[in-house]
Amino acid sequence: MKKNKKRKPLTPEQLLKRNKAALKRKIKNIFVGAGFNYIPTNNHEMNVGLRKFEIDSLYIYENIWLLCEDTIKSTNIRDHIRTKNEAFGEIKQNVPEFVENLSELFPEQQSILKKYEIGRIKIFGLYISRDELQLADTDYILFNNLIFVQPQTLSYFQWIVQAIKLSARNEIFRFLNLKSEEIGLPTSSSDCTQITAPIIYPQEFTGLKNDIRVVSFMMSAEDLLNMCYVLRKDNWEESIWLYQRLIEKGKIKKIRDFLEKKGETFYNNIIVALPDNIAFLDASRQYKTVKEIGNLEGNCKLILPKEINSICVIDGQHRIFAHYESGTESKQEQKISELRKQLHLLVTGLVFPPEMYAGERARIQSEIFLDINSNAKAVPQNVLLQIKRIRNPIADESIAQYVIEKLNKEGVFCKLLQVSSLDNAPIKTASIVRFALRYLVTVTPSEGKTSLFSYWSGDKESFLKANSVFIDEYAMFCANVLKCYFSAIKKNLITYWNDNTSKILSVIAINGFIIALTRQLNVNGVQDFEYYDQKFKGWKFDFSKEGFPYTSSQYRKFSSRILEEVFEIPVDIIDTL
Structure with missing residues (x-):
């Protein structure tokens, strides 16, 4: 009997090549699946205006042209974005020259490339990254020749195209803010x-x-x-x-x-x-x-x-x-x-x-x-939470959901929290919102309790009128407190944090940590990273899969242990918190 040969692990270069190919294949399946024609522009250099460049792929539906730049880069990404923004800007200013370049490179595509007058062609530069791009509001203005397609958006389009095929086209048009009169002939x-x-x-x-x-x-x-x-x-x-x-x-x-x-x-x-x-x-x-x-x-x-x-x-x-x-x-x-x-x-x-x-x-x-x-x-729990947020954006669960979204964008929980049904993120958030976080961020804590709202120095009157600016400001304040707190936990328990088999990032543990933070507010208030770092320094606890002793119904019990061992609060006081 022949023994199966062990596959050799991929070299970094082979892995890079595979990841690039997978992203390109995903993009092509989406746009071709939605009815766009594919023009294989990759590896074809063009001179347009004052620049020489190549486009990773081009997709055309009638007069709608999607110039796609795909990347799996994680370093020097800003320089890469700037270069592509300048290149796409040059194309938009020199469309006739661009069309002639393409016609020479792809003479068999003349019927598609020259179907419409130059003035009717609408060009969109799509920058598609495998990894989440951390962009400020000013970046969208600075790089205004690009439309950024984040990983979740790409996965959403993939899902919709797989489900409804060519009829997913309108979903892409909505993303591009296109009206019927702009597509095809007037x-x-x-x-x-x-x-x-x-x-x-x-x-x-x-x-x-x-x-x-x-x-x-x-x-x-x-x-x-x-x-x-x-x-x-x-x-x-x-x-x-x-x-x-x-x-x-x-x-x-x-x-x-x-x-x-x-x-x-x-x-x-x-x-x-x-x-x-x-x-x-x-x-x-x-x-x-x-x-x-x-x-x-x-x-x-x-x-x-x-x-x-x-x-x-x-x-x-x-x-x-x-x-x-x-x-x-x-x-x-x-x-x-x-x-x-x-x-x-x-x-x-x-x-x-x-x-x-x-x-x-x-x-x-x-x-x-x-x-x-x-x-x-x-109705799925995450949908129910979203409907509750629409009904009352300053309810405790609504604010908690805002905070989860902010935590997922940057810091210790970046891309770890499942905020979408399309996410492959490891940490589900519905139970965190319902059983722990809501009590930390609530506007109306129970009698004798306190929440972060008491420590926020923002415009509470405007917040209570559901002003979205101040809701966002309060959510950011709460997220920053949690970042400091969990950054200290990560630093002092880094071995468990980096171990995918440990329980430190389980909902049970996270809820216990959050409930402990909430309960100790009456004693210590809100502190900075250095304070929490000092508290967790030297704390020993077994978060291994085999050794973690708590179950999903024991959030509060775990929090009491944190209060006693980390925050050094006497047991008789813990019972009152």
Whole structure:
């Protein structure tokens, strides 16, 4: 019997080559999977304007050109960004010369490269890094020829493309802030879909306040697919107004199989938020707003501008996206391509007052989503936390979630905390938020207790009015306290910290450390790194997998041991904390 030969470990050069190839393959699968044409520009030097350079890859959809720079660099990254920013700036200033260079290099791609007039081509420089880039707000201004695609964003696009194929294109366009009129050939500004016989409900029928109106109508799956978007929690947006879960690929497949087999529409409503620029055409062909149109009006038309990413899906994303365009010639795609146009879905749309701000709209939408799904499949814990944050951004769990996100960006917990369903980070955070961190950061601690809010010197009055600037400021204060504290723990217990098998970075241990920090506030207040470093110096504790003595129900018990052995607080006082 032949023995399996042991594989030789990869050399650093081989590992580097493999990692580069994996990143390039991931990028190509995303953009080609979304329907872009791939131009293999790598290893082709070009002279454009005053610079000589090469582009790692180019992806084209109609007049949208994505110039991609991919990197796995972790050193001198700022110099690399600056160089690419200057190169892409030179391209944008010399587009005709750039197009001619490409035409000479790739004569077989003439039909794609010269399909549009120069003035119609829209060029985007994408800087795609395998590792998280630590960028300040000023960097986005300084390097404004680049759009940075962070690792989580790239993984999000990968997930969406795998789930809904070519129909993921609009998600990429939304990331690029593109409107329908900017893509392909110019279209008429009056390009709208007219929906006959919508039902406009009186407010007393719905119970909704704040001048929100409700409209029901039938809409083709194709139009809805092309015009909708979803506020998914795990996407690229820097916004707290995101609450939806990721598309489930298995669920999409089951619905798609049902569509192919049955060829029938769904009878339960899709719930959406309609854009502000809808209008109604009454019987005399006069345009009216929803306020001006009669209740339960049957003799009118709903006018919806055909704009991508304009209808926000509150509930029913899987039923919509199961109609996706696959780009294949399979029997199933042939069937569903017909059904996309033929089948109409029952849609109930919320019409918000134009003056209502985004946060209030999101709060109402998330509550509707939660009400609908509370009796269906259990809503994931991280989605529930996000909905709670939208409802009340200064609630203790909401603030704790802010703090987790800040801790994950830099310092001892950088990229260790799982803040997204797409993360491969090792530390899950829902239990940290619910059972430990919320009590450290709360605005309203229990009687006799204290929290970091007492030690924050910021504008508490503005904070309590949910002013986002001061919420962010307080969250940063809390994160900085925790960075000092856990930096001292890491320094003095570095062997365990660097051991992937130890329990020091388990939720049990982290919660114990945080609860101890909270409980000792009444005795020591908030201190600096040097103080915590001195306290943990010389502390001996077994965090090995075999030797760690505590279970998930013993956070407080572990914290008491820290208070006694590290902070040297007498047992009789610990019992009161």
